[in-house]
Amino acid sequence: MQTLLATAEVFLxxxxxxxxxxxxxxxxxxxxxxxxLTVEGTFLSxxxxxxxxxxxxxxxxxxxxxxxxxGFLFGTLTGILHVKLRIRPLLCGILVxxxxxxxxxIAVSAGMTGDFSGESTSQISYGRGAATLDNVFPINLIxxxxxxxxxxxxxxxxxALLAILFKYLLDWxxxxxRGMLLRATxxxxxxxxxxxxxxxxxxxxxxxxxxxxxxxxxxxxTHISGNVNQSMGxxxxxxxxxxxxxxxxxFKRVRFLxxxxxxxxxxxxxxxxxxxxxxxxxxxxxxxxxMAVLFTGALLLxxxxxxxxxxxxxxx
Amino acid sequence: xxELRNVxxxxxxxxxxxxxxxxxxxxxxxDGEFVSVVGSNGSGKTSMLNIICGSIPVEKGELLxxxxxxxxxxxxxxxxxxxxxxxxxxxxxxxxxxxxxxxxLAENKNKPFGFGRAVDRKRAAHFAEMLRPLGLGLExxxxxxxxxxxxxxxxxxxxxxATMTPIRFLILDxxxxxxxxxxxxIIMELTDRIVREKKLTAIMVTxxxxxxxxxxxxxxxxxxxSVILDKTGEEKAAVTVADLLATFNDISIECGN
Numbered sequence: 001m002q003t004l005l006a007t008a009e010v011f012l013x014x015x016x017x018x019x020x021x022x023x024x025x026x027x028x029x030x031x032x033x034x035x036x037l038t039v040e041g042t043f044l045s046x047x048x049x050x051x052x053x054x055x056x057x058x059x060x061x062x063x064x065x066x067x068x069x070x071g072f073l074f075g076t077l078t079g080i081l082h083v084k085l086r087i088r089p090l091l092c093g094i095l096v097x098x099x100x101x102x103x104x105x106i107a108v109s110a111g112m113t114g115d116f117s118g119e120s121t122s123q124i125s126y127g128r129g130a131a132t133l134d135n136v137f138p139i140n141l142i143x144x145x146x147x148x149x150x151x152x153x154x155x156x157x158x159x160a161l162l163a164i165l166f167k168y169l170l171d172w173x174x175x176x177x178r179g180m181l182l183r184a185t186x187x188x189x190x191x192x193x194x195x196x197x198x199x200x201x202x203x204x205x206x207x208x209x210x211x212x213x214x215x216x217x218x219x220x221x222t223h224i225s226g227n228v229n230q231s232m233g234x235x236x237x238x239x240x241x242x243x244x245x246x247x248x249x250x251f252k253r254v255r256f257l258x259x260x261x262x263x264x265x266x267x268x269x270x271x272x273x274x275x276x277x278x279x280x281x282x283x284x285x286x287x288x289x290x291m292a293v294l295f296t297g298a299l300l301l302x303x304x305x306x307x308x309x310x311x312x313x314x315x316x
Numbered sequence: 317x318x319e320l321r322n323v324x325x326x327x328x329x330x331x332x333x334x335x336x337x338x339x340x341x342x343x344x345x346x347d348g349e350f351v352s353v354v355g356s357n358g359s360g361k362t363s364m365l366n367i368i369c370g371s372i373p374v375e376k377g378e379l380l381x382x383x384x385x386x387x388x389x390x391x392x393x394x395x396x397x398x399x400x401x402x403x404x405x406x407x408x409x410x411x412x413x414x415x416x417x418x419x420x421l422a423e424n425k426n427k428p429f430g431f432g433r434a435v436d437r438k439r440a441a442h443f444a445e446m447l448r449p450l451g452l453g454l455e456x457x458x459x460x461x462x463x464x465x466x467x468x469x470x471x472x473x474x475x476x477x478a479t480m481t482p483i484r485f486l487i488l489d490x491x492x493x494x495x496x497x498x499x500x501x502i503i504m505e506l507t508d509r510i511v512r513e514k515k516l517t518a519i520m521v522t523x524x525x526x527x528x529x530x531x532x533x534x535x536x537x538x539x540x541x542s543v544i545l546d547k548t549g550e551e552k553a554a555v556t557v558a559d560l561l562a563t564f565n566d567i568s569i570e571c572g573n
Contacts, residue, residue: 173431177424180413180434184421187410190402194478195425196395 009152011275012268016159017220019267021240022247023170024213026263029241030248031186032206037093038078039214039240041100042071044233046215048104051124051228052111060133064219071215072208074100079204105230125227132223133158155223162220166213167260173209182206214240235288242295243267249302270294318345318368318485318517323377325363325541337363338541341377347484349548350511350518352528354560355538356567361521364538365487368519370394396426399478399516401471403490408474411463415454415473418462419443422477446476450506468499475503479510486511488520492527500524504531525557539567 028036046067053063081092106118113120173179185192185202192199247266277290325338337360353361366372370391379387409418420435444455452469492500511518537545
């Protein structure tokens with residue numbers, strides 16, 4: 001029972017964290033049809049910014065906002081490459097995430113030791129004593145000594161609240177005129193042009209938000225791993241996209257759930273699958289392989305849903 | 317007054333497939349004119365519309381609006397004064413948004429798209445009033461996705477949305493071509509009524525010679541990038557479908573068909 005609970009904590013915790021990437025992908029991939037590879041870079045950037053600021057004693061919430069802004073900035077860079085320089089989506093992501101390999105390395109080195117050559121340190125680890133989101137307002141209001149409420153459970157509550165907060169932020173944005181214009185851009189950009197609006201701006205904004213969400217996920221992930229290292233972004237694209245596609249295809253017929261909610265559920269489901277595989281004794285070295293297989297499964301699942309929909313509409 | 321002055325348009329310049337469509341092409345369209353444009357495929361009708369809207373660049377020449385040079389005004393800025401309906405009914409609306417959402421977006425044209433709520437439920441009644449005269453039943457399903465509508469329904473919606481905010485020009489690019497004859501008739505009558513009521517300057521490209529004859533105050537026939545027939549007023553009223561067909565035949569013979 002105890003181990004089951006601990007396992008549940010682990011998959012829920014990572015599920016909530018990675019749901020942020022998936023929500024970001026909901027904007028860039030689902031709405032704008034832009035397969036954004038920048039995310040691996042911005043995930044790490046968000047983590048680095050957050051950890052550096054925490055290390056220097058900045059309030060954790062301000063650090064989180066800073067991560068959000070940095071992710072947004074790099075996302076808009078991808079958007080600008082695509083819109084202004086007319087570079088293909090995949091290449092834009094590759095270019096920016098490649099550039100970010102250097103930027104992140106230098107940022108960690110310079111942020112921790114002031115060395116801009118990038119040779120002093122490539123990692124950040126902060127001890128449990130650091131003033132992270134756990135022990136600043138309002139999470140510190142939860143008394144530390146409630147029976148059964150250990151550190152992991154506190155983090156779980158924190159991550160769940162943050163996932164819900166960012167979900168509502170996304171829902172709100174998409175209900176605004178700006179957000180509707182972004183949805184319209186993904187649906188039919190000619191129409192947006194005839195509304196006398198530059199659809200490039202919507203794409204740039206959308207990529208900014210998508211990467212801002214990924215950066216926040218990166219920042220939160222440092223809680224789970226306790227450190228920042230230069231390879232932690234690897235695989236986040238697959239996690240994000242698979243969570244998104246699983247969520248949207250599994251809960252396709254559930255009318256009363258908003259897409260953002262489905263995406264969070266998808267992220268949880270994906271992490272559940274990974275955890276179950278681990279509990280069945282699959283060595284963790286097989287993790288990435290399982291991820292790819294799950295992703296393929298999700299893609300097939302979503303295609304079957306689409307075929308059924310087309311058949312229902314009388315189209316072959 | 318909209319004026320194309322000595323416009324030259326070359327497709328694929330410098331390549332083997334180089335094709336000079338317009339050479340020193342000039343055209344003036346006065347305010348309030350309803351111009352119907354006919355012509356064979358490749359005669360430059362749609363290219364002309366695209367040049368006016370800024371969808372394609374020109375190699376030489378100027379585009380003047382009330383004497384002001386708009387040749388280098390980006391496409392989306394030109395639509396501040398232009399409404400456009402395409403041949404493909406899917407182009408004039410967003411398939412993944414509902415009818416109400418589409419209408420709310422269209423109504424907000426030329427206003428800032430900020431962080432206010434996009435969908436105003438209170439406008440639904442007003443929109444229903446607007447949709448009811450179409451007789452297509454659109455007023456009863458504001459929450460249906462536009463992608464689920466028929467071509468005729470989407471085209472009617474596109475036309476309404478293109479003209480629901482104050483504009484000066486209405487660009488119609490074979491907007492009845494993809495519709496069945498009865499729906500095409502409905503859309504054409506609706507177009508004529510809107511152009512009259514809102515006193516728009518309209519340019520309509522069509523392959524339907526009867527529409528070109530029956531509607532509009534001026535008619536152009538284009539061939540190989542130039543205007544070969546330009547009739548207004550009385551002259552335009554006197555033109556018959558038979559005349560147009562005869563001219564078309566002459567062109568074909570000239571081309572060796």
